[in-house]
Amino acid sequence: MFTISLILGWILYIMNRPQTVYLVDFSCYLPPSHLKVSVKKIMSHVRVIREQGMWAKTGEHDYLMDFVEKILERSGLGQETYIPEGLHCLPLEQTMAGSRKETTDVILGAVDNVFRNTGVSPSEIGILVVNSSTFNPTPSLATIIVNKYKLRDNIKSLNLGGMGCSAGVIAIDVAKSLLQVHRNTYALVVSTENITQNLYLGNNKSMLVTNCLFRVGGAAVLLSNMSKDQKRAKYKLVHTVRVHTGSDDRSYGCALQEDDEDGLVGVSLSKDLPMVAARTLKINIATLGPLVLPIREKLRFFVTFVRKKFFDPKIKHYMPDFKLAFEHFCIHAGGRALIDELEKNLHLSPLHVEASRMTLHRFGNTSSSSIWYELAYTEAKGRMKKGDRIWQIALGSGFKCNSSVWVALRNVKPSTNNPWEDCLHKYPVEIDI
Incomplete structure (x- = not known):
């Protein structure tokens, strides 16, 4: 009887234990060369747009052109980022057709490469998660993929919208949860953003900043919960940590899509953004730290916390040394200031x-997909060794700070059509102060 109970218990454990999630491969979209733009080309284009009357209050507020040029020059973006075809045209083609073309080219280009590199058939995909914050047409982007690749009728598909630059980690977390329920299958995660219809043509400085930073990009990630994929997979997913401080009004309003004083839609960035980002990051770190840090760092953090809370409120928070927990850091390339701040705060x-x-310099802010261009860069440089730990951290509107932690299962080589393969010899480059 005892033996039977033991066997039944073992079977129940096997059936209900958490499924290991493997990252088989991923692909980042490389736009065609004719979509490249330099700062000089952008400024020339902007001046023509204003002269043709496509910009609000043409002839007024010329100081805004100086403002835009200074942001572009100090942004950390290089001279070979990409904007969509509709924004290269004169007059601009900010149409639904143009937006569909931008996003379709990006997501299908990335997905095609993942299928090609892995040999996985579209019919084997059981889960599909797509995220795009500001462009969510009907039928959905997920449905576009289902239709293009003729995915099976019982596909578990989700389309995440309005979740900002941190949505790529959210999509991974959602896929992970679904892979715990649906066994022996693949999950395809696609992260992108669309800027064709989101170019702001008004005179609000806080809304003009996004024009200077966001560029074309996207990534497709193939996950598996099947043990047979362990030998060929690149990484194993260890943790996902999500923090959402949207219940606070300042967090909610620090990056808000709204009408300006002339009725033009843009994303306004409030003066509270740095404070909100720092606070949300601290919460994420406090949650992630106990999961990944060595015992010594956990104790130092705990002792400092107790001393500050009960004895001396003036004591500074102890920032754990995350270099003891990770070999590689993929910090969302949201802007130069964001990277500077995390470099400083995390030591x-x-x-x-x-x-x-380098991702910000070469590709600009590609929103939720930027962390994958960064991982592709690390692979292309030959730095990813078996057992290395990777921290992907992304911040976005809401306000949200999300982390995903991976472990390399082997010495990882870049996959075919890595987005850096034609320009890697130029990097790293010096970024002007």
């Missing part, structure tokens, strides 16, 4: 943030 070296800075 990282220039090498630790190199992938983030």
Whole structure:
């Protein structure tokens, strides 16, 4: 009887234990070369747009052009980022058709490459999660993929919208949860953003900043919960940590899509953004730290916390040394200031943030997909070794700070059509102060 109970208990454990989630491969979209733009080309284009009367209050507020140029020059973006075809045209083509083309080119380009590199058939995909914050047409982007690749009728598909630059980690977390329920299957996660219809043509400075930072990009990630994929998978997912402080009004309003005083839609960035980002990051770190840090760092953090709370409120928070927990850091390339701040607060070296800075320089802010361009950079440089731990951290409107932690299962080589393969010899580059 005891033996039977033991066997039944073992069977129940096997059936209900958490499924290991493997990252088989991923692909980042590389736009065609004719979509490249330099700062000089952008400024020339902007001036023509204003002269043709496509910009609100043409002839007024010329100082705004100086403002835009200064942001572009100090942003950390290089001279070969990409904007969509509709924004290269004169007059601008900010149409639904243009927006569909931008997003379809990006997501299908990335997904095609993942299927090609892995040999996985679209019919094997059981879960599909797509995220795009500001462009959510009907039928959905997920349905576009289902239709293009003729995915099976019982596909578990979700389309995440309005969740900002941190949505890529949210999509991974959602896929992970679904992979715990649906066994022996693949999950396809697609992260992108659309800027064709989101170019702001007004005179609000806080809304013009996004024009200077966001560029074309996207990524497709293939996950598996099947043990047979362990030998060929690149990484194993260890943790996901999500923090959402949207219940606070300042967090909710620090990055808000709204009408300006002339009725033009843009995303306004409030003066509270740095404070909100720092606070949300601290909460994420406090949650993630106990999961990944060595015992010594946990104790130092705990002792400082107790002393501050019960004895001396003036004591500074202890920032754990996350370099003891991770070999690689993929910090969302949201902007130069964001990378600078995390480098300083986490006490990282220039090498630790190199992938983030170079991604911002080469591709700009590609929103939720930027952390994958960074991982692709690390692979292309040949730095990813078996057992290395990776921290992907992304911040976005809401306000949200999300983390995903991976472990390399082997010495990882870049996959075919890595977005850096044609320009890697140029990097790293010096970023002007």
